[in-house]
Amino acid sequence: MPARWMGARLLNGSVALATLAGALVATATAHADTAGLRSVVLVGNSQSGTVSFLDAQTFAVLGTFDVIPDLQQRLAEMDLIQQAGYAAVKQQEGGDRFVDDVALSPDGRTLYVSRGNLDDTAAFDLTSHQELWHTRLAGFHADHAALSPDGTRWVVSATTANEAQVLDTATGAVVGSFPTGTYPHQNDFTPDGKYIYNSSIGVIMFPQALEWMKGSFQLTKVDARTLNVVQTWSFPHGIRPNVLAADGTTFYAQQSYFNGFIKYDLNSSKITATVPMPFSPAGHALSPDDYPKNSAHHGLALSGDQSRLCDVGTIDDYTALVDTANLATVGRVDYPVGSLPYWAVSAGPANRYCFVSLSQADQVSVVDYASGQELARVPVGVFPQRERAAQLAGDALTALSR
Template identity: 65%
Template structure:
């Protein structure tokens, strides 16, 4: 493929090597509460803490004040979409059509991340199968790099802001780009259909997890490919270690010690806790909602029953997003018991969870309700529900340069 670049708990063991109109009405009256005193005064050097929300169907990115939860505006990151589609060769066009069909429609924005100086935005543009960088001040596209295969997926920015790693889903690898130029600096092999990427807090390692071929039915899970967690040396891009899983690895979080991993899995209405050193696993089955229980596994969105998992800053609580159940549960990591639940209107499709920079809040995207839910870890209560653009998915915390705020589109997304 050519590349284009422009300037109840069950315990078992895992081998380390083997193994919505109603919602819109409710959102119209959503209450945004003032920030807590602890949240005040965290901006410095002209930077403001924000939540970056990728609106997948709208092709835009929304910016929410991470403390007041006010929607500050948005940026269109797909103005060139039709130009890119028109420029596809026949093979790329077939791939684009196939991925779009499997996804159930256009998914323009998969992931988006702010540069450390808060002046650039890096975007993984799903079905366009590329990554683009934007100058927030002008909205201009600084560079664009097409990935191998046909779909750009989850991404992660290195702690120093110099590298952006993106899953090239159908190419079975993750590609690493230089954020200054967009040039590809390397890649590494993954399991089948690589999905999430994360840097360890110290920046030494990259973790990539794969979901397998989600278009196959559950009865063909044996044919979906390799469900693999891959640990990579971030400097050399050499694989350090791999773990095989029995099901697709969905949203997950790995504690700083590199040993404990919490993860959603394909078809599991709950989550699991893995000890990556010993291979021991605890699986937690969460309750179904009435609507969730009525679905067959092959009706789950991209095989996901629960798709969203975040860990509080103190490590005491999990934010478990019940995608087919239309709720978010706050769970104690001490006993894996549920401390509280936030319910959403049926059909909201909660689809991702991200902790705030200070670790006290969980932000949850409600994809079919075009909103973000803000939950306090301590009280397990929803503080706000904020309208954004169409079909929000990935959210990332970051900081934006305050002198750029006036240049954002006033549109919520």
């Protein structure tokens, strides 16, 4: 800024000076609030029991963290019934699935993990590598989870118990629960933290011919403060990955056995569009009962500007980008047969990228929403599954294993 320009403005009075000073203080405060935090994507490597940390802008692997250092202790803690449940879930999953969902605390230093067939959830201090607590859940499987925006509550689906349990992140104590549909799955807080949405998938062990026996396929809206159910919606099939648009009304969801997704209006409680996606030859050759956990497509995300959906074709080995205005496919990335793309999350500047886990390939694919092109394919741990966008503290970054 030229000195004569600034001098002329200051001569006009102290009001301008005060305004300028106030603006500088506000800017400095805002920068201080985010100082040292780095945008990352957490990748839960389900089978290896680790979490990979990817830089959300460069896609580089910044490091990994072991989330089952207490594995032998946890196995020893199980009684005979719990051991039987562990073995049954392991067989159903096709092996151990130690990491189901992950999140980072707002300060970027504490990692929360729901630990699949260990049927518990745990918290770790990233800087010291210490486990802060672990808590066993009801039933036999810890599923999808969500962290409240203020970082004080951690909601985990206790799948076989047909409820979601709410934990105090400071202590790991279960402070409440709420009823769900059959086999609760995904959990999401609204950005303001007022509500929790939980969706259920039904009993996935039954074949498609017995879908009527799978239970209730339900979306449940819960008051996050009281844990009272506010509203429920019933769906004709299990609700797989889903995303609620910024308008709070438009709900996109994949459903069990369906090769595509639906658009649903929460106000009218109606499906407003059903969008079938093309089968790949390998996907078309599969029987529905051979779909992984009843899912044809499993992975759904929205771009930051809400203009495009990232739809993951699990049995079809592709990621499709769909225009939300007309639901037309505008881009597609194909993967080698058997890659098993299995989850999607938006991250990067203005959520401009879609990160897709390729579970059988032990990789993450990064797709650009604007161009529809794959920008990178990043090696991670064994069987990457759930991914979450987060902010990582600088001292936590330096403590990661490399």
